[in-house]
Amino acid sequence: MSKTFLIFRREVGVYFYSTLAFSIFCVFLASTGFLFLQMVQAEMGTRVTLSTIMFKLLFYCWLPIIVTFLSMQFFSDERKSGQLELILTLPVTVSQLIAAKFAAALWFLLLIILTAVSYVCFVEITAGGNIAGIITNLMGGILFIFFFGMFVLSIGMFVSTCTPNQLVCATLTFVFIFAFYFLGYVIDLIPKIPTWVKEFLNIPIFMNNFCDGVIDSRPLVFCFTGTILFLFYSIRVLEVSKHR
Amino acid sequence: MIEVKNLTKRYGRKVVLNNLSFDVQKGEVVGFLGPNGAGKTTTIKMLTGFLPATAGEIKICGYNVCEEANDVHKSLGYLPENNPVYSSMRVCEYLKFIAKLKGVPFRKVGSHVDEIIDHCDLDNYRKAVIKNLSKGFRQRLGLAVALLGDPEVLILDEPTAGLDPYQVVQFRKIIERLTQKHAILISSHILSEIELISNRIVIINDGELIVKGNTTELLDNMDSGGTVYMEIRISDGEDVKSELEALEDIIRVNSLDFFSNGWIAVECEVAHFDDSREALFGLITSNKWILRELRSSRHTLENLFLEMTKEKNNE
Numbered sequence: 045m046s047k048t049f050l051i052f053r054r055e056v057g058v059y060f061y062s063t064l065a066f067s068i069f070c071v072f073l074a075s076t077g078f079l080f081l082q083m084v085q086a087e088m089g090t091r092v093t094l095s096t097i098m099f100k101l102l103f104y105c106w107l108p109i110i111v112t113f114l115s116m117q118f119f120s121d122e123r124k125s126g127q128l129e130l131i132l133t134l135p136v137t138v139s140q141l142i143a144a145k146f147a148a149a150l151w152f153l154l155l156i157i158l159t160a161v162s163y164v165c166f167v168e169i170t171a172g173g174n175i176a177g178i179i180t181n182l183m184g185g186i187l188f189i190f191f192f193g194m195f196v197l198s199i200g201m202f203v204s205t206c207t208p209n210q211l212v213c214a215t216l217t218f219v220f221i222f223a224f225y226f227l228g229y230v231i232d233l234i235p236k237i238p239t240w241v242k243e244f245l246n247i248p249i250f251m252n253n254f255c256d257g258v259i260d261s262r263p264l265v266f267c268f269t270g271t272i273l274f275l276f277y278s279i280r281v282l283e284v285s286k287h288r
Numbered sequence: 289m290i291e292v293k294n295l296t297k298r299y300g301r302k303v304v305l306n307n308l309s310f311d312v313q314k315g316e317v318v319g320f321l322g323p324n325g326a327g328k329t330t331t332i333k334m335l336t337g338f339l340p341a342t343a344g345e346i347k348i349c350g351y352n353v354c355e356e357a358n359d360v361h362k363s364l365g366y367l368p369e370n371n372p373v374y375s376s377m378r379v380c381e382y383l384k385f386i387a388k389l390k391g392v393p394f395r396k397v398g399s400h401v402d403e404i405i406d407h408c409d410l411d412n413y414r415k416a417v418i419k420n421l422s423k424g425f426r427q428r429l430g431l432a433v434a435l436l437g438d439p440e441v442l443i444l445d446e447p448t449a450g451l452d453p454y455q456v457v458q459f460r461k462i463i464e465r466l467t468q469k470h471a472i473l474i475s476s477h478i479l480s481e482i483e484l485i486s487n488r489i490v491i492i493n494d495g496e497l498i499v500k501g502n503t504t505e506l507l508d509n510m511d512s513g514g515t516v517y518m519e520i521r522i523s524d525g526e527d528v529k530s531e532l533e534a535l536e537d538i539i540r541v542n543s544l545d546f547f548s549n550g551w552i553a554v555e556c557e558v559a560h561f562d563d564s565r566e567a568l569f570g571l572i573t574s575n576k577w578i579l580r581e582l583r584s585s586r587h588t589l590e591n592l593f594l595e596m597t598k599e600k601n602n603e
Binding site for chain 1: 337358368373388433
């Protein structure tokens with residue numbers, strides 16, 4: 045059995061051994077349900093779809109919080125307890141370790157996204173909507189949230205390899221995520237930057253387009269390459285810090 | 289099995305370890321000793337490949353630690369200082385996880401883990417959650433982890449730290465059982481344990497090698513053969529100290545305590561461990577002193593350690 049898969053399984057187990065996963069899920073399901081209801085009532089009569097409301101809620105509210113929590117779990121605690129030393133003196137490479145931890149966190153994030161999406165499905169189906177149409181609407185949003193979540197998780201992973209302090213890790217990850225949210229608005233204020241660059245870095249606009257079913261490959265490529273880059277940096281940082 | 293040649297570690301300008309060389313052969317237990325901050329844990333971290341050396345070479349089972357880390361890790365069982373474990377897992381589940389990571393074939397994992405559990409006397413705790421284990425059983429679990437995959441080399445950093453005397457004895461028995469099949473390097477502050485377990489010792493201080501060699505030979509080659517303690521009663525006005533020091537075999541009188549009724553407790557350092565009591569008894573009878581206790585003790589590893597590290601500290 046692949047060592048990456050073994051570590052992945054253990055990491056997934058860790059989320060559910062501890063109360064972390066359960067508490068995140070409880071808080072998440074309760075508050076998402078409440079906020080979703082409030083937002084649906086507020087947008088009643090407008091042309092905004094249910095899936096757009098849910099993805100905005102996920103994108104602006106839950107993604108930064110969950111990714112920050114997950115980032116705190118990556119390496120900070122293992123460094124402090126010495127478990128990192130133990131695992132890195134086994135026949136396991138740093139890349140295998142990073143890949144397994146990242147995959148486990150991504151799996152958890154996907155579970156969260158799918159749970160949130162189930163609200164929309166439930167409301168749409170009970171309202172007698174067209175299932176094919178609902179799935180088409182949801183796919184764009186899921187795709188974007190998943191890719192963007194993957195990207196910000198890789199940033200969290202990178203930050204976690206840089207600092208043994210969980211609080212610093214959480215703060216920096218949160219700041220990095222919000223920097224991407226506001227990057228588009230900040231760049232918009234600088235006149236000399238070409239329009240295509242401004243469009244490219246305006247992440248919230250891409251989010252809206254995906255929710256409307258407009259699938260644009262540019263942000264997906266951006267998030268994917270960004271993820272690879274930050275994972276590569278994480279591997280290098282861990283190898284260098286191991287060899288310091 | 290373990291070959292360390294001219295190992296040096298620097299952090300910036302600070303030299304933590306300077307030109308250290310030693311080796312450990314199969315079937316040997318080598319005690320790795322030194323005061324706090326001597327560089328023991330740094331050396332061990334370099335041996336396991338967790339830290340790189342600034343200069344020098346480390347080979348484990350013929351594999352270079354820097355260049356062939358994966359092969360080194362397959363041949364190495366390591367118990368780190370604080371014995372980090374995944375405390376939320378169960379004993380058996382944790383051992384199976386590590387066994388798989390160590391490359392034990394999937395079909396053999398169960399039987400191999402059973403064998404190790406049996407070897408480390410963990411049978412009654414195989415389903416226990418690790419965080420509920422006592423310190424002693426956690427250490428056993430750490431040793432079990434080190435033994436998984438049947439590595440040829442074992443490196444144990446402070447394996448008996450924090451254990452009660454009963455657990456220490458049990459731990460020693462486990463180590464004794466392992467001696468024939470493995471090359472074992474143990475770092476510890478409990479010198480009496482090292483003396484009992486190890487064939488050879490390596491003592492370092494301030495990152496420098498102080499002494500290495502066979503434990504018995506090193507103790508035999510110390511300045512004195514041991515100490516003799518006696519309790520005698522003398523007549524008033526007799527100079528016991530000068531009479532004792534006049535004996536050829538006596539190096540020095542370490543202590544002289546006067547009790548009531550003329551009894552004196554004397555501790556002397558003697559040149560030869562075996563011969564000194566006869567000469568002392570001769571002196572006692574010729575002076576018509578009354579003797580109620582005479583016993584000799586060999587130098588221990590503690591004496592050797594203190595002498596060696598004191599010399600370095602006084603330089």
